[in-house]
Amino acid sequence: MQATATVLVYSDDSNTREQVRLATGRRPAPDVPVVEFLECATPAAVVRELDRGGVDVVVLDGEAVPMGGMGLCRQLKDEIFQCPPVLLLMGRPQDAWLATWSRADAAVTLPADPVEFADALAALLRQKRLQSA
Numbered sequence: 374m375q376a377t378a379t380v381l382v383y384s385d386d387s388n389t390r391e392q393v394r395l396a397t398g399r400r401p402a403p404d405v406p407v408v409e410f411l412e413c414a415t416p417a418a419v420v421r422e423l424d425r426g427g428v429d430v431v432v433l434d435g436e437a438v439p440m441g442g443m444g445l446c447r448q449l450k451d452e453i454f455q456c457p458p459v460l461l462l463m464g465r466p467q468d469a470w471l472a473t474w475s476r477a478d479a480a481v482t483l484p485a486d487p488v489e490f491a492d493a494l495a496a497l498l499r500q501k502r503l504q505s506a
Contacts, residue, residue, distance in 0.1 A: 379429050381432065383419045384436075384437050393410075393432055405498040405502075408498075442462060461481075
């Protein structure tokens with residue numbers, strides 16, 4: 374197993390980014406690597422980091438401004454070759470259909486429930502590990 378996994382977190386709100394870090398802890402499950410965070414506050418920064426490579430999972434805030442995570446997710450899935458799995462943070466459970474439209478690999482609601490979030494992130498890290506093998 375690799376030593377660390379890089380998780381890119383996009384939100385214009387530093388409190389949301391902190392919620393993600395706290396819900397993840399050092400590692401979201403015993404069978405996945407320790408997580409290192411890469412934080413982005415703008416869509417341009419997200420694209421720049423993904424172009425550099427090395428990101429294992431992307432967490433996008435669906436409520437971010439000026440570009441929400443749902444629209445950004447759809448753009449990334451269209452434009453980034455072998456886009457990493459995306460975990461979308463939604464404002465309401467009723468927005469699940471928009472998460473499907475955006476082609477997100479998983480979605481959880483805000484505020485992030487630590488157990489639900491860690492489970493979803495761990496599942497995407499496992500998926501990424503299987504794809505890389």
